[in-house]
Amino acid sequence: MLTLMYALMTMAFIKPAHYIIGSTINKLWKLYTIFVCIFGVVMFLYLKRGKYQKRDSALLLFIFSYVVSYILSTLLNYRNANFFDAVQNTIETVGFICFVSAGLCFHTKNFFKGFLSMSVFWTFLHLCTILIYHDRGMRSGMNSNMGRSFSENWFLLTHANASYFIIIGVLSTLFVYVYTYAPKLKPLAWGYLLFAIFCFFTQWSVAGLIGFFVFAVFMASESVFNKFSIGSRKLDKRKLNLRLYILLCVLFDFMLTFGRLLEGMMYIFKKYFNKQHSLQARVTIWKRCIALLKDRFLIGFGWEQETVTILKTTYNHMHNVLLELLYRGGLLALIPFGAAVYISLFYKKKAGLNDQQSYRILAYSAIAFFLSANFDFYLYRYELLIIFIMFLYYDKIQQNTLFSNVKELNI
Numbered sequence: 001m002l003t004l005m006y007a008l009m010t011m012a013f014i015k016p017a018h019y020i021i022g023s024t025i026n027k028l029w030k031l032y033t034i035f036v037c038i039f040g041v042v043m044f045l046y047l048k049r050g051k052y053q054k055r056d057s058a059l060l061l062f063i064f065s066y067v068v069s070y071i072l073s074t075l076l077n078y079r080n081a082n083f084f085d086a087v088q089n090t091i092e093t094v095g096f097i098c099f100v101s102a103g104l105c106f107h108t109k110n111f112f113k114g115f116l117s118m119s120v121f122w123t124f125l126h127l128c129t130i131l132i133y134h135d136r137g138m139r140s141g142m143n144s145n146m147g148r149s150f151s152e153n154w155f156l157l158t159h160a161n162a163s164y165f166i167i168i169g170v171l172s173t174l175f176v177y178v179y180t181y182a183p184k185l186k187p188l189a190w191g192y193l194l195f196a197i198f199c200f201f202t203q204w205s206v207a208g209l210i211g212f213f214v215f216a217v218f219m220a221s222e223s224v225f226n227k228f229s230i231g232s233r234k235l236d237k238r239k240l241n242l243r244l245y246i247l248l249c250v251l252f253d254f255m256l257t258f259g260r261l262l263e264g265m266m267y268i269f270k271k272y273f274n275k276q277h278s279l280q281a282r283v284t285i286w287k288r289c290i291a292l293l294k295d296r297f298l299i300g301f302g303w304e305q306e307t308v309t310i311l312k313t314t315y316n317h318m319h320n321v322l323l324e325l326l327y328r329g330g331l332l333a334l335i336p337f338g339a340a341v342y343i344s345l346f347y348k349k350k351a352g353l354n355d356q357q358s359y360r361i362l363a364y365s366a367i368a369f370f371l372s373a374n375f376d377f378y379l380y381r382y383e384l385l386i387i388f389i390m391f392l393y394y395d396k397i398q399q400n401t402l403f404s405n406v407k408e409l410n411i
Contacts (some may be wrong), residue, residue: 002107006114012036013096013383014119014166017158019139030088037095044098047106055347058392059097061340062385066093068336069329069379074302086303093382100386104393112177119170120192126156126163127199134202153203160200164208164372165381167196171215172365172387180358180397193219211372218364222357242345242363249370253322256374257286281314282375288313289323293330300330321373328379344388356398362391 012033018026048056070086070093103111129138139154153160171193178189193216200208255261292312293300301309306316318324325334345366365387390397 002110003114003117006103006107006111007118008114009036009040009099010115010118011122013092013099014122014157014170016122016156017139017154019154020156033095034088034091036099037091040095040099040102044102047102055343055392058340058343058347058388059101061336061343062097062388063094065325065329065333065337065340066090066379066382068333069300069325070303072302073300073329073333074304076299077302077304080301080304080308082303082305089303089380089382093380093385096382097385097389100389101393104389105396108396109181112173112181116170116174116177120174122157123163123167123170124192124195127167127196129155130160130199130203160203160205161207161376162378162381164200164205164211164376165369165378166383167208168211168215168365168369168372169383169386171196171212172362173390175219175361175365176358176390176397179361190219207372207376210375211368214371215364215368218367219361222360222364242366245363245367246345246370249367249374252371253320253374257320257322258290282319285313285315285319286323289318289327293323293326296330297326298330299332300326300328302328317378319376321370321377324377324379341388344392347392358397359394362387362394366391 012029013036015021015029015033021029067090070090074081074083074086100111100115103115133155137154138156155163157163157166174192175189178185193212197209197212197216200212252261309316313327318327322334325337369384369387
């Protein structure tokens with residue numbers, strides 16, 4: 001029953017786009033999503049019953065960062081604001097955070113099964129639509145003269161690049177579940193990953209390809225290590241310097257964004273990836289964004305009307321996690337978001353948990369996300385937050401495993 005409940009709740013967050021299901025069904029689905037979000041918040045508060053830990057502060061920091069970006073900054077920039085979407089995005093983000101946190105903390109295996117049954121279903125169909133409609137897309141009524149992003153890249157769930165930030169969260173959850181609870185399903189997880197890589201290759205979505213490819217390389221090295229290592233103790237003691245990898249990702253982002261590293265790499269991308277035009281467009285967006293932020297670096301511009309953002313920066317988002325957060329909510333959003341990520345990744349866990357295989361899988365997905373988010377990022381794709389919430393409550397996942405093993409031995 002709990003598994004079914006979590007599956008139905010997942011359907012509120014991972015669902016077909018409005019141009020697929022039509023305006024009437026979309027409105028009804030939005031109402032259902034709002035109901036699920038309210039239920040998710042109430043469920044989380046009820047299950048917690050006031051018993052909060054220091055690590056729960058990461059959830060509040062995430063929520064604060066999004067509220068600043070969607071509500072506070074938008075109110076201060078009300079002339080260009082898109083209040084309806086800002087409020088809805090806030091409700092969905094808060095609801096998703098509470099829904100995932102409650103599920104992982106209190107009904108771990110039921111949550112995994114419910115979430116994955118629905119999310120893998122929809123994302124797999126989305127990948128199929130990329131293969132079927134990759135030349136013409138599924139968003140009808142768009143003017144092809146406005147460019148490829150307005151005509152060809154839209155599929156079952158959303159835009160091709162934006163869907164990466166949904167799929168990386170689902171992929172991370174699938175691998176953690178399979179390698180923790182159901183090792184017999186490893187071929188399914190690997191098949192899903194390789195299929196995603198192939199679909200994004202056919203669409204030539206480089207930002208997503210970078211993330212999936214990095215994750216695949218890490219996972220392949222993990223498999224090779226497991227195959228040729230002798231004894232489980234050696235595996236358990238293998239450590240991953242996650243702090244170093246994340247620091248390198250952040251430094252890489254700063255060099256790309258402010259150090260003109262991307263301009264220096266343009267020749268390589270032109271020669272081997274044929275992506276000079278889109279990368280040059282990113283450089284233009286970043287430069288305009290940085291120029292605009294000189295007067296609004298503290299609070300940002302909030303959730304604007306899309307046409308206003310396009311007129312100011314040439315596009316409707318900043319194609320960079322650092323600049324997107326700064327543009328929407330300024331330092332007031334970026335700092336708590338960074339603090340929440342740090343607490344999630346490096347919250348002190350019990351001895352030995354950080355050396356386990358499923359922990360390394362989460363680390364690989366986090367590294368993959370940060371690398372790809374240097375080239376593209378969508379604030380409203382809150383589904384990716386499940387990676388950090390799994391980090392935050394990682395011991396709950398492992399406790400559930402240990403309890404299951406003890407129960408089986410007792411039987």
